[in-house]
Amino acid sequence: MNFDLTEERQMLQDTLRRYLADKYTTQVRNDILDSDTGFSAEIWNELAELGIIGAFFGGEHGGFGGTGFDVAVVFEELGRAGVVEPLMEVLVAGRVLEEAGHSLIEDVIGGGVHLAIAHGEPASRYDTDAVETQFADGKLSGRKAVVINAEAAEHFVVSAQDGETTSLFLVASDAAGVTVQGYPLLAGGRAGEVTFENTPCEALDVAADTLDRAFGFGIVAQCAETLGAMETATALTGEYLMTRQQFGRPIGTFQALQHRMADVLIELEQARSAVINAAGNLENDARTRDMALSAGKNLLGRAGRLVAEEAIQLHGGIAMTQEYELAHIAKRIVMADHRFGDTDFHLERFIELSTA
């Protein structure tokens, strides 16, 4: 048993944490949130230079990581700082390109290419199998819902029905018949509804379960990001409780609030362990892997909601204001439940797997 980070991952974590603590202040982020693009190209490039994207991929394609723990370490720090730059998209879409052995992956690692994963559809909700977009005669037609980073992406990884099976395709964003209707997201960043109409595409030569594996990385990343955000929410709340004076003493000296803070701290450790379980089982057999992923997503959904809501409540009014750090962090935590399947979706998947 050893729950310490390896030396390399520790260095990665330290470097990233220092960089974000210096650079990614509340003011800088609030300016990014108000911007038209929804992210900062400068910060994106600097993160790529730090090797953050390289940590998502294995050595044979120019990366230097590629395991669940590499991804978890990075996303925990991104979550701690409330980073809105679309790194999740290069992770998930990039894992597909990596399995396809696609040459684009080197540019992706260098930060020179933006990607988006166009999978969910207006009626599919969280169901990963419900794909109605059609591939026929070398062309794609259909609509994809809430495609994150759709406007900035130069390439989309798109799922479509190819006869009886669902296959994956690469589409250039400037290809014929691509329409993107963009909009901002509540927790920062932008997305779009993407329509393909007889759009030329490149078939990706990957295994049938490639998307499951890529989404597995996405779930680990999303859980780790949420964990990082929960750590910030907890730290801010603890600090506030011991600073804010009412009735002549710090409100953190009231036992009713102390006990609630204690519950928040307990759930935070539960969340940390759930992330470790999910990241550590990413290379395991599909059933073991998916149980750990669903357990993680379900637990983070529940614990995240508790931590976000309690952090706001224990602060009082100040947490309701947009300019206070916690407002953004709480939104990141709760909105994470709406990606890669929510608390109930993963509860059902866990039930199905554990009773099989």
Next chain:
Amino acid sequence: MDLSYSPQEQAFRSEVKTFLKDDLPPEIADKVRRGVELTKGDMDRWHSILNARGWLAQNWPKSLGGAEWNAVQRHIWEEEAAAANAPRIVPFGLSMLAPVLMKFGSKAQQDHWLPRLLDGSDWWCQGYSEPGAGSDLASLKTRAVRDGDHYVVNGQKTWTTLGQHANMIFCLVRTDPDVKQQEGISFLLIDMDTPGIEVRPIILLDGSHEVNEVWFTDVRVPVENLVGEENKGWTYAKYLLTHERTNIAGVGYSRAGLDNVKRIARSARHNGKPLIQNPHFTARMAQVEIDLSAMATTNLRIISKAAAGEAPGVEASMLKVKGTIIRQEINDLARRAVGPYAMPFASEAVEGANDGVPDPFEAGPVAADYFNNRKLSIFGGSNEIQRGIIAKVKLGGGR
């Protein structure tokens, strides 16, 4: 024991329904339904429609131009108004300040200010909370010093709801700093146009502008704008807070919210079936509905007592806690129901701001509402303060 409404009450309900159907402007109801921010003009228009019917000042006596409804009638109104997507009547002047003026104000103050509330001449906001005085309201520091025929006011108020529309503010100010906190507070009426007042917006986490900071620098207030006696303001403030707690349970809002969740769940699909057939989601809905049905009856039990002339006590605190938990749970269900479409930022914004943001279930800004309504358990005496009151009263070991 009889759970049904009397024939008179049922007749009243149908009168209310008819009025809402005929007189509530559809474009305003539509804004409320879609969660679009109402303009001052919208709110003024609705107030004047209600006033024309004599239903604006619902708890005022008829002699002063009010509807003089009892607690059951007000409850029926609140249920029907929420179901019809009517805007909330802005409460600060009509149902908070007015009772204080009627009980503690001078004849001249009553004659001057009350009619202006009915005809919309004045828009009032509430100057209670300060940055350092939230739950501990009595520690407020905004200072008023007597100078001839005026008080000179310096300090800052915060969380001033709809203060951006107001031309008048009623304020708790400290007139004697040398006595027990509660004994040095006075109740002042202040014209927002007086030099030295600055209103600064506070943008909430969902992007909405509902609340403000109000800053006072050497603001001169005529002494005739003191309500009651100097240094007795805390008594009036507490009296006002009992009126702040009317409709505290929010049963009408919860019913309307739950109906909306069911509507979304009928059209959203989950793993190929309507979401409303999903056992986990329906279990969540059912739990809230069960809690709501009991809370609605608790509410009615308290309302019948109030209609019979008994003052509500600790029960108001209980309703505040349970009512806000239920409303927040319904907001949580709504954001779950729309699935990935909770992520787009549909703000409670001005008309047109959400064009292009997908809303396939016509759910409105459900995720923004979820965050905005975290305020329910914070404002008007946080749920922690309410629990403290409940424990103190029921355990009897209080100060």
